[in-house]
Amino acid sequence: MTFAIRVAWFVYGIYALLLAIGSFSYSLVGALAFWGRRWPSWRTS
Structure with missing residues (x-):
């Protein structure tokens, strides 16, 4: 049970970081x- 909770927190942390x-x-x-x-003169190309 503890391992599943740890994996769930790990996945949630990665998802929050990506978000x-x-x-x-x-x-x-x-x-x-x-x-x-605001400054179109910067776009010289």
């Missing part, structure tokens, strides 16, 4: 798109 990384990357992309829209 946090995903939300951070989404907010980072949104911030980059926001600043890119």
Whole structure:
């Protein structure tokens, strides 16, 4: 029983970590798109 609880906490921790990384990357992309829209002169290509 203790081993199952440990495995469940491990899976939950990995899932929470991936969720946090995903939300951070989404907010980072949104911030980059926001600043890119404010200064279009940065987009030289």
